[in-house]
Structures are given as C-alpha cells and as structure tokens.
Amino acid sequence: MSLYEKTVKLSKLIVRAKAIYEAHRESKEEADFFGTVKPFADEVDAAADLWEQEALLFLQEHPQKYVHAAQIVQAADNARRVGAYAHFFDTGKAKFIQSADSALYVLESLDNCIKE
Template structure:
C-alpha cells in the first residue's frame, strides 16, 4: 500500500472514530470491549504504525519544508489515542477532538505534499 493510500486510510479511521465518539456521547450506550472497542483500536493502531514508518521513511528521502518527523510521530500517537478512546464518551470532548483534528491536519499536510 502506498503512503498516499495509508494516509487516506488513517484519515478515514480518525473520522470514523470522531463519529463513534459523537454517537456515543449522545446515546450514552457503553460499547462491548472485546467485540467493539479492542478490534477498532487494534485496526487504528496497525494503520498508525504502518503509516508512521512509511511517512518517516518518506521524509528521510524527501525532506519537507512544513512537515517534520516530530509531527509524524505525534500524529501517529494522536491517532492511536483517538482510536483507543473513541468508544469512551466520558473522555473529555475538547481533548479528544483536539487530538483527532491535530492528527488530521498533519495527515492532510503530508498528503498535499505527496500530490506535488
């Protein structure tokens, strides 16, 4: 899978996590940990790990002016955090949204650089 495809996949997973979080806050229904929470968190973790490695390799070969390794590492960490906390609606909304949006910003910035 190309870095561009990995970037899009991780963006979609983060958007899905945001939707899950918002729905959970409204319904207040707890999710089953082993049937729902863990599989989703594992999927996000795997996507974030693969994307992080590919993005760091890309930056070594093609240094960017506005996207740096520290941002890649932080975005992957934020994606993992969002994936893990999406089903827990008692998580602070501002912190959750901020982590998700921060990761999405870096993903979008990298994706635009890939298109050039």
C-alpha cells in the same frame, strides 16, 4: 499499499472515530470492549504504525519545509489515542477533538506533500 493510500486509510479511521465518539456521547451507551472497542483500536493502531514508518521514510528521502518527523510521530500517537478512546463517551470532548483534528491536519499536510 502506497503512502498516499495509508494516509487516506488513517484519515478515514480518524473521521470514523470522531463519528463513533459523537454517537456514544449522545447515546451514553457502553461499548462492548472485546467485541467493539479492541478490534477498532487494534485496526487504528496497525494503520498508524504502518503510516508512521512509511511517512518517516518519505521525509528522510524527501525533506519537507512544513512537515517534520516530530509531527509524524505525534500524529500517529494522536491517531492511536483517538482509536482507543472513541467508544468512551466520558472522555474529555476538547482533548479528544483536538487530538483527532491535530492528526488529521498532519495527515492532510503530508498528503499535499505527496501529491507535489
């Protein structure tokens, strides 16, 4: 799987996490940890790990003016956090949305670099 495909996959997972979060905030429904929460969090973790490794290699080979290694590491951490907390409606909304949007911004920025 190419870096572009990994970037798209991780972006879709974060968007899905935002939708899950909003749905759980509205319904106040408790999620089944082992049946729902853990599998989704594991999927996001795995995608973030693969993306982070390949993105850092890409930046080593193709240094960018506006995307840096620290941003990649932080975006991967934010993605993992979002994946873990998406099913918990009592998570602070501002922090959750900021983490998700921050990760999406870096993913979009890297995507633009890849396309150039």
